[in-house]
Amino acid sequence: MFLFFAILMIATTLFILVIAIPKYFNISRNIVINKPANEVFEYLKFIKNQDEWSPWKKKDPEMKQSYTGVDGKIGFIAKWEGNKDVGSGEQEITRIVENEVIETKLRFYKPWKSESDAYIKIKGLDKYNSTIVTWGFSGKNKTLSSIFFLLFNMEKAIGEDFEKGLVSLKKMLEE
Numbered sequence: 822m823f824l825f826f827a828i829l830m831i832a833t834t835l836f837i838l839v840i841a842i843p844k845y846f847n848i849s850r851n852i853v854i855n856k857p858a859n860e861v862f863e864y865l866k867f868i869k870n871q872d873e874w875s876p877w878k879k880k881d882p883e884m885k886q887s888y889t890g891v892d893g894k895i896g897f898i899a900k901w902e903g904n905k906d907v908g909s910g911e912q913e914i915t916r917i918v919e920n921e922v923i924e925t926k927l928r929f930y931k932p933w934k935s936e937s938d939a940y941i942k943i944k945g946l947d948k949y950n951s952t953i954v955t956w957g958f959s960g961k962n963k964t965l966s967s968i969f970f971l972l973f974n975m976e977k978a979i980g981e982d983f984e985k986g987l988v989s990l991k992k993m994l995e996e
Contacts, residue, residue, distance in 0.1 A: 849957025
């Protein structure tokens with residue numbers, strides 16, 4: 822009888838968690854860069870340039886990379902295979918609005934399969950000759966990953982990586 826109630830309690834708890842957990846996520850950070858929007862955008866639209874400021878490239882400088890298509894154009898795909906800190910996957914440019922946004926599809930294969938929409942938004946502050954850059958990604962939580970993300974604070978972990986990357990981008994573009 823005890824075993825039945827224990828199983829019932831676990832099942833009820835999991836059911837409540839599945840219902841209560843957010844179905845979607847959106848994590849982003851931003852920074853002001855003291856450069857005009859068109860210069861910042863022109864640099865950011867090229868995915869290969871991320872190697873110079875991305876925190877993930879720094880986590881595995883030896884990662885294997887390959888490319889398909891023309892960088893800076895819709896359809897360009899950058900693939901990577903790295904250590905346990907970066908896993909493997911690919912990033913495809915899906916939309917570009919000149920001097921406004923670069924949108925990509927992120928497909929992760931390891932350490933687990935998932936798909937997210939990533940973006941870099943650019944907003945010029947003409948009055949100050951500066952640019953606000955917002956880097957983020959969003960997606961739909963699958964049931965099992967939702968439960969995992971209750972234990973792993975994705976907002977904090979990914980947010981910190983975005984912050985590090987944006988600080989590195991700012992420093993590089995302003996020098």
